[in-house]
Amino acid sequence: MARSEGLPAGSTVRLSPADDFDEVDLVPVQTFWQLVRRRFLQNRMAVIGLVLMAILIASSIVFPIIGGDAWFKTSLVHGPKDPISLTAPMGYDNLGINIFFRLMKALQTSLIIGTFAVLIIAGIGTAVGSISGYAGGLVDNLMMRFVDIVLSLPGFFLVIMLVAFMGSGNVFVIIFAIGLTGWTTAARLVRAEFLRLREADFVQAAKALGASDRRIIVRHMIPSAMAPVVVASTLGIADSVVTEAALSFLTFGLRPPEASLGNMLTGAQDYFYRQPLWVYYPGILLILVVLAASFLGDGLRDALDPRQRIEA
Amino acid sequence: MATYILRRLIQAIPIMIGISIISFLIVNLTPGSPVDKFRSPRVSPETIQNLIRLYGLDQPLIIRFWSWFTHFWTFPFDKLAWGYSFTDGLAVRDKIFQRIPSTLLLMGTSLVVTIVLAIPIGILQAVKQYSWADKLITTFETVGYAMPTFWLGLILKQTFAVQLNWLPLYGQNALGKHDLPDMLMHLILPVTTLAVISVAGWSRYMRASMLEVLRQDYIRTARSKGLNGGQVIRKHALRNALIPIVTLLGLTIPSLLSGAAITETVFSWPGLGWLGVQSVIDRDYPVVLAVVMIGGTMVIIGNLLADIAYAVVDPRIHY
Amino acid sequence: MTRADGQGDLLAVEDLRTHFATSDGLVKAVDGVSLRIRQGKTLGVVGESGCGKSITALSIMRLIERPGRIVSGSIKFDGQDLLAMREEDMRDVRGNQISMIFQEPMTSLNPVYTCGEQIAESVLTHRGGSHKAAIGRAIDMLAQVGIPDPKRRASEHPHQLSGGMRQRVMIAMALSTDPELLIADEPTTALDVTIQAQILELMKALREKNRMAIMLITHDLGVVAEMSDDVSVMYAGKIVEASDAVSVFDRPHHPYTRGLLASIPRLGEKREKLAVIKGVVPNPLNLPSGCLFKRRCPDAMPVCDTPPPLRSVGDGHVSRCWLAPDGGKPEIGENAQATEAVAAALTLTVAAP
Numbered sequence: 001m002a003r004s005e006g007l008p009a010g011s012t013v014r015l016s017p018a019d020d021f022d023e024v025d026l027v028p029v030q031t032f033w034q035l036v037r038r039r040f041l042q043n044r045m046a047v048i049g050l051v052l053m054a055i056l057i058a059s060s061i062v063f064p065i066i067g068g069d070a071w072f073k074t075s076l077v078h079g080p081k082d083p084i085s086l087t088a089p090m091g092y093d094n095l096g097i098n099i100f101f102r103l104m105k106a107l108q109t110s111l112i113i114g115t116f117a118v119l120i121i122a123g124i125g126t127a128v129g130s131i132s133g134y135a136g137g138l139v140d141n142l143m144m145r146f147v148d149i150v151l152s153l154p155g156f157f158l159v160i161m162l163v164a165f166m167g168s169g170n171v172f173v174i175i176f177a178i179g180l181t182g183w184t185t186a187a188r189l190v191r192a193e194f195l196r197l198r199e200a201d202f203v204q205a206a207k208a209l210g211a212s213d214r215r216i217i218v219r220h221m222i223p224s225a226m227a228p229v230v231v232a233s234t235l236g237i238a239d240s241v242v243t244e245a246a247l248s249f250l251t252f253g254l255r256p257p258e259a260s261l262g263n264m265l266t267g268a269q270d271y272f273y274r275q276p277l278w279v280y281y282p283g284i285l286l287i288l289v290v291l292a293a294s295f296l297g298d299g300l301r302d303a304l305d306p307r308q309r310i311e312a
Numbered sequence: 313m314a315t316y317i318l319r320r321l322i323q324a325i326p327i328m329i330g331i332s333i334i335s336f337l338i339v340n341l342t343p344g345s346p347v348d349k350f351r352s353p354r355v356s357p358e359t360i361q362n363l364i365r366l367y368g369l370d371q372p373l374i375i376r377f378w379s380w381f382t383h384f385w386t387f388p389f390d391k392l393a394w395g396y397s398f399t400d401g402l403a404v405r406d407k408i409f410q411r412i413p414s415t416l417l418l419m420g421t422s423l424v425v426t427i428v429l430a431i432p433i434g435i436l437q438a439v440k441q442y443s444w445a446d447k448l449i450t451t452f453e454t455v456g457y458a459m460p461t462f463w464l465g466l467i468l469k470q471t472f473a474v475q476l477n478w479l480p481l482y483g484q485n486a487l488g489k490h491d492l493p494d495m496l497m498h499l500i501l502p503v504t505t506l507a508v509i510s511v512a513g514w515s516r517y518m519r520a521s522m523l524e525v526l527r528q529d530y531i532r533t534a535r536s537k538g539l540n541g542g543q544v545i546r547k548h549a550l551r552n553a554l555i556p557i558v559t560l561l562g563l564t565i566p567s568l569l570s571g572a573a574i575t576e577t578v579f580s581w582p583g584l585g586w587l588g589v590q591s592v593i594d595r596d597y598p599v600v601l602a603v604v605m606i607g608g609t610m611v612i613i614g615n616l617l618a619d620i621a622y623a624v625v626d627p628r629i630h631y
Numbered sequence: 632m633t634r635a636d637g638q639g640d641l642l643a644v645e646d647l648r649t650h651f652a653t654s655d656g657l658v659k660a661v662d663g664v665s666l667r668i669r670q671g672k673t674l675g676v677v678g679e680s681g682c683g684k685s686i687t688a689l690s691i692m693r694l695i696e697r698p699g700r701i702v703s704g705s706i707k708f709d710g711q712d713l714l715a716m717r718e719e720d721m722r723d724v725r726g727n728q729i730s731m732i733f734q735e736p737m738t739s740l741n742p743v744y745t746c747g748e749q750i751a752e753s754v755l756t757h758r759g760g761s762h763k764a765a766i767g768r769a770i771d772m773l774a775q776v777g778i779p780d781p782k783r784r785a786s787e788h789p790h791q792l793s794g795g796m797r798q799r800v801m802i803a804m805a806l807s808t809d810p811e812l813l814i815a816d817e818p819t820t821a822l823d824v825t826i827q828a829q830i831l832e833l834m835k836a837l838r839e840k841n842r843m844a845i846m847l848i849t850h851d852l853g854v855v856a857e858m859s860d861d862v863s864v865m866y867a868g869k870i871v872e873a874s875d876a877v878s879v880f881d882r883p884h885h886p887y888t889r890g891l892l893a894s895i896p897r898l899g900e901k902r903e904k905l906a907v908i909k910g911v912v913p914n915p916l917n918l919p920s921g922c923l924f925k926r927r928c929p930d931a932m933p934v935c936d937t938p939p940p941l942r943s944v945g946d947g948h949v950s951r952c953w954l955a956p957d958g959g960k961p962e963i964g965e966n967a968q969a970t971e972a973v974a975a976a977l978t979l980t981v982a983a984p
Contacts, residue, residue, distance in 0.1 A: 066569050149330030152615075154607035156570030157588055161338055161600065164592045246574055249462050250589065265463060272470040279470070283463040290458035496728035529738040535694055535732075537753050537804070540719075547752075551743045556773045628742055 039303040046299020052292035055095055060108040067101030072257045080275060090281060094271065103281055106259040110289065113175055114241040118233045120179025121240075125186025126229060130221065132187070133194025134213070140191075151184050159243060169255045174247060178240050186232050191224035225305045234297035238290040245286055261286050313623070320619060324612045331608040332384070336377050339597050339604075348595075384605065395598035399438040399591070404598045407587065408606060411628075414484055415583035418576070419568055421499060423561075430511045434518020438526060438553075439545065449515070456512030461571055465505040465578040472501060482580035502579045506571055517560060521553040528552070555626050562618015566611045640707075641812055642668040642691070642842050647704035649683075649690045656916040658910040660686040660699070662868040663943075668812065668861075671840065673845040675859030675876065677852065677891070679912055684848045688814045691846075692731055693721050711809065727757040730805035734817035736797035746773070747785030749802045757808045772803035777833055795826035799833065806837060813838075814846045819854060831857055838976040852895060856880060864888050864903045867913055867923040870941065874948035884950040884958065922952075931956060933966045 040046050064071065075096030084091050090099040132143040162177035163170075197203055203221065241261075247253030248262025256263055261282045268278035317391035320404055347363045355581065364370050368379065380395075394404035437446045473481040480498045516558045526549055573585030580586065584603060591599035623629045649661040668674045676684045690701050693713060706713040708729065713721065725731075731804040733739045740749060750769035751762065758765075766785065773781035776799040789797055798818060805813055815834070819827040831854065847858055855862055856876065864887065872885040883889045885942045892906035910927035910958055913919055919926055921936040928935070934953050941949050944956035953961040 043625070070621060146330070149327050149334065151566070152327055152331055152608045152611045153334065154569045154573075154611065155566060156602060157573055157585075157604065157607060158338070159572070160589060160592050160606070165338070165595075238458075245460060246462055250574070250577060252592075265466065269466055269470065272466075273475060276470075279463075279466060283460070286460055286463065287455065287458045290460075291454065294454070294458065345763055356694060363641065405970045529733060529735055530741040532694065533739045533801075536692055536725055536731045538724070538756055539752075548741050552741070555743075590866045626743070 004066070016094050023211065036303045038298055042239055043299050043302060045170070045295045046303065049295025049297075049299055052288065053296050056107065056289060056292055057111065060111050062103060063104035064108050067098065067104065070098040070101040071105035071259055072097065072102070080271075085160065090277070092297060093267070093278065099281065102259050103261075103285060104263065106261045106264055106282065107285060107289075108252065109171075109259060110241045110244055110261050111237075113171065113178070113244045114237045114289075117178040117182070117240040117244075118236045120175065121183045121186050121236055122229055122233050124179065124183040126190050126225075127217075127230075128183065129187040129190025129192075130194055133191035134198060134221065136195075136198070144191075147187055153181075155181050156243065159247065160250070163252045168252050169258065171254070174244060174253055178243050178310070182239065186229055186236075189228040189232055190225050193220060193228060197221050197224055208276045224258050228301075231297050231301040231304065234293055234300060238293035238297075241289050241293075242286065245282075313620075316623065318618070319603045320616050324616065328608070332381055332605065333377070335601055335604040335608070336380065338538065340373065340376070350614060372558055379473060379525055380601070397591075397599050398596045399581070399594050399599075404617060405601060408584065408602055409467050411582060411584045411587050412606070413479065413573055413580060415576070415585060418502055418506070418581060418583055419449050421503050423509060423568070425507045426501060426510040426514055429507070430514035431518050431554075433511070433515040435513065435522055435545065435550070435553075437519040438522030441523065453512040453516050456508050457516070460573050461505060461509060464508060464548050465502070465575055468501050468505055469578065484582050498581075502575050505578075507566050507573055509571075514557070517557060521556050525549045525553040551625075553623070558621045559618050562616075562621065563619075564613045565614030569607050569610060639670045640667050641670045641709060642666075642706045642846070644687070644691065644703075644950040645705045645707075647687065647706065647845075648702040649686050649692055649695055649699060651699045653698055658915045659868050659918075660915070661690060662863070664704075664868070664870055666863050666870065666873065668844050668846055669843045670811075671838075671844055673847055673858055674857035675862045676846060676848045676865060677850065677855050677862060678865035679850055681912055681915070682804050682865045682866050685816050687733065687865070688816050688846065688848055690726055691814065692729065692927060693718075694725075695923075723757070726753050726781060726810075727808045728810055729812045729814060730808065731816065732798070732801045732805050732818050734820050736794050736801055736821065739801060740797055740911040744791055745786050745788055746792070746800045750785075750800070751803055755809045768807060769803070771795045772807045773800070774783075774834070775806075775837070776800070777829075778803075794822055795829065798826075798830055800835065802830075803821040806841065806843075809841060810843065812844045812846065814848070816848045818847075818851070820849065820851070823919050827854075834858065852891060864891075867915070867918065869923065869951060871924065871951045872949065874945065878948045882948070884944045884948065884954070884956070885923050885924075885952050886930050886954075888950075890929075913975065932961070934961055934963065 075092070078088070078092040078096045078098075080092060080094055082088065088098050088100060093099050093102070094195065117286050128143060129148070132140045158181050159177045162180065163173055166177070167173045198221075206215075244253055245260065245262035245265070248255075248260035249265050251263075251266065254260040254263055256267065264282040265279060268275070268282070272279050347360055347367070347369070350363060351360060368376055371379075383393050383395075385393070391403050391405055394408070396402065397404050397407055429573070433449060437449055440446050469481065472479045479501055480494075482498075484498050485497060531544060531548060534544045539547075569585065572583060573589055576583040576586035577580065577589050584606065587599065588603035588607075590596075591603065635878050644664060644666045647661055647664045648659065651658040651660055664683070664687055666674065666676070666687075676687065678684050686695070686699070689695050691706055691708075691713065693701070695792065701714060704714070708724065713724065716724075716973065740746070744752075747766050747769045750772055751765035754760070754765040754768050755762065770781045770785050773784055778784050778796060778799055783797070784792065784800075789800070802818075813834075818834070819830050822830065835858065837843065845858070847855070849855060859876045861874070862879040864871050864879070864885065866887050871966055872879060872883065873887045879888060880892065883892055887908070890906075893906045894908065896902070896905060902933075908927055913923060915927070920938075922928070922931075922939050925931045925935040932953070939951050939953045941951045944950045953963070955962055
């Protein structure tokens with residue numbers, strides 16, 4: 001027989017935690033960025049990447065300051081046979097330069113070059129991608145053909161050419177060359193986002209309110225499209241740092257007395273037999289930079305991607 | 313299919329033109345001129361002028377471009393279609409043709425080794441996801457992929473060739489020898505350098521692709537039909553997992569070429585990459601131009617092959 | 632008290648428990664499910680999404696994967712204990728004696744093989760023979776499931792077929808080995824209503840022809856009424872009511888079943904609001920104590936804090952509720968704190984008729 005709704009008055013009902021009807025499945029509402037942060041912090045590799053990157057950046061700032069001119073000051077007193085000490089944890093090289101401080105200075109240079117190159121990449125990429133994606137049609141077509149052309153050029157070789165012809169050893173040239181050849185991926189990402197966003201409701205709304213194209217692009221669409229660019233840029237730092245190191249290794253990039261992870265390797269290779277560590281130190285540091293940037297970039301991508309993948 | 317290939321080839325033409333223009337501009341607009349290395353107090357200005365006229369450097373850019381461009385494509389017939397090298401006066405075409413086989417050998421062997429190793433490793437990792445083997449391999453992959461090519465090459469070179477003396481130090485053949493075993497010995501180190509990093513990257517892709525496929529409904533269907541694990545993987549999962557890998561293969565050809573440049577230089581492997589690097593150092597512009605063009609062409613061909621392979625492998629693609 | 636094993640029971644599932652150890656906690660997806668399917672009869676398993684009906688089916692097929700695990704229970708098929716079998720022997724059963732079709736025809740077929748190949752694979756795996764013969768049988772089956780121009784379709788790939796046709800291919804594949812039991816997990820949910828009707832007609836015809844038992848899983852009561860001989864209603868991992876189809880539809884006992892039936896709008900009815908069951912399905916990680924349905928039940932009483940037993944309320948009709956068989960107040964009183972012994976003392980049947 002059908003009965004009245006709810007419980008008879010006066011009855012005692014034993015409540016257990018799950019019985020409170022209103023609290024069923026209520027999770028405190030979080031903003032998008034809070035969710036992103038939470039996902040990021042739950043990802044072990046991402047946190048490792050962040051911490052590692054922070055350590056590297058901090059080292060590249062602090063140690064060169066502490067060391068002063070130790071990174072290029074040669075010495076007749078110190079040499080490879082010196083035992084390692086607190087002030088010279090990696091010893092001295094054949095010119096009497098303190099290896100540790102030279103390494104830190106090289107790290108600083110590499111990170112600076114990498115960062116600025118990535119900024120150029122992000123800048124050109126966003127500009128090209130947003131115009132292409134927003135305009136669509138013929139403009140889009142032409143720009144994408146252009147991207148195809150740039151992509152078909154042998155990238156690293158082009159960098160070598162640009163650097164060699166425009167001035168080896170010039171930091172600005174290096175940054176410029178790496179940036180000029182690497183923007184294509186960012187452009188494609190931004191374009192893809194723009195194509196998607198063009199039809200999005202909030203963009204249609206802005207248009208209906210009479211906002212100009214430029215305002216729509218800059219104020220509304222670029223912020224949304226930035227997420228993949230940020231991820232690509234973080235991963236791109238690894239690439240740029242390695243490219244710079246390769247350039248310097250092949251003597252196109254920075255030359256001594258400038259400190260670069262690449263040219264430290266060039267110098268070290270002839271001494272590998274006696275001093276294998278001289279080769280390992282810069283190499284391992286390079287690997288650490290790449291790992292830090294990769295973990296960080298992957299972590300950002302997973303945190304920003306609403307379609308979560310399940311990790312063990 | 314034939315129309316598809318034809319269509320893609322036609323689409324490649326404007327790209328080719330674009331590459332030509334950009335390469336030409338870079339080489340010719342950058343500061344410095346090929347004749348600069350001849351300038352010295354002992355060389356008279358007239359000689360320099362003659363040289364400029366000889367190299368056609370006094371003509372307007374457009375004319376120079378057109379002249380070079382039209383001549384470039386006659387290379388199957390004309391030995392001098394690509395001009396003379398500034399460093400040793402040899403026909404550029406000959407220099408390049410001589411080097412191409414070496415680069416292809418290096419690239420080809422690395423690619424084969426990569427495929428042979430990366431695919432099984434990736435599959436293993438996906439099938440045994442979260443196992444200690446998976447985690448261990450992932451660690452190696454992560455570190456391996458993060459290594460710079462030249463550093464690894466350096467270490468391998470110094471360890472195996474210099475210190476242990478097990479393998480030859482550089483070049484493709486020992487002086488005077490032309491036999492296969494000798495060349496294979498020389499091939500080992502450069503290929504290992506490229507392969508370690510390559511395998512690290514590809515097995516990650518394979519693992520990811522395989523994992524993606526194993527989550528699909530049709531895998532569950534296959535199991536519900538009573539197929540055993542091996543059959544499910546070999547027949548149903550593998551073919552689907554390989555599809556994205558095949559596409560990616562074509563798209564990584566550009567980076568293969570860059571990797572070639574560095575590896576060949578480290579090991580003095582007589583290939584196109586090393587020639588390119590050398591000629592940039594020497595400001596040997598005709599050679600540089602030709603190398604860039606060849607590189608670009610190889611990229612376009614690689615992309616085309618990837619697209620064709622993709623259309624062949626995935627029945628859902630209409631062409 | 633358990634009823635004796637009935638004659639002609641093709642499948643007997645007894646107290647099946649399948650649990651998932653997720654990172655958020657233990658999910659008891661199937662928690663003590665028992666059901667019987669008689670030879671040649673159709674059992675409709677009804678319930679909302681997430682109630683565990685699909686997991687039950689996958690458990691029967693032993694297709695549960697990490698982090699899921701069949702924790703306890705027994706599954707007897709045609710005299711064999713499926714859970715005790717070796718995996719190789721289970722493979723002989725899968726796709727052969729028990730076949731399964733799934734909800735999503737769009738993604739359940741492998742895109743890189745032709746339809747004919749995929750059907751032939753079943754035939755070759757379980758019946759052997761030549762490839763040519765297997766393809767022949769595949770074309771045969773395609774014709775049986777009503778696909779026009781079967782020879783051409785057999786050499787086409789799944790993406791060239793519509794959803795309805797793909798489901799027919801799935802059915803053809805499942806039936807190609809002449810199984811005794813077909814498990815159909817929401818076979819028509821993803822299809823248009825008109826196609827739905829066609830597929831159901833097809834299944835009825837084939838069932839007739841092959842004298843096949845069917846376990847039909849669905850949330851659609853209309854489909855159940857159309858196809859089933861017996862019905863089991865599931866809620867939150869447990870069976871809450873089970874009987875033959877007529878009894879369940881005419882004399883529903885459990886408040887959940889009654890709620891489900893009441894919520895179906897009928898043509899010609901004059902209503903202002905649709906009748907709904909208030910509340911939502913409980914979070915499997917945070918199940919209430921006592922009766923799992925009590926928070927949504929219009930008849931909830933204090934005694935519902937003790938989990939009700941599955942008890943007999945009619946001839947071959949069981950319900951997991953404290954209410955008396957006629958729907959009146961429980962025999963032990965509304966406010967009683969029932970103990971296990973008391974629950975056991977009530978007439979219990981642990982299986983569907």
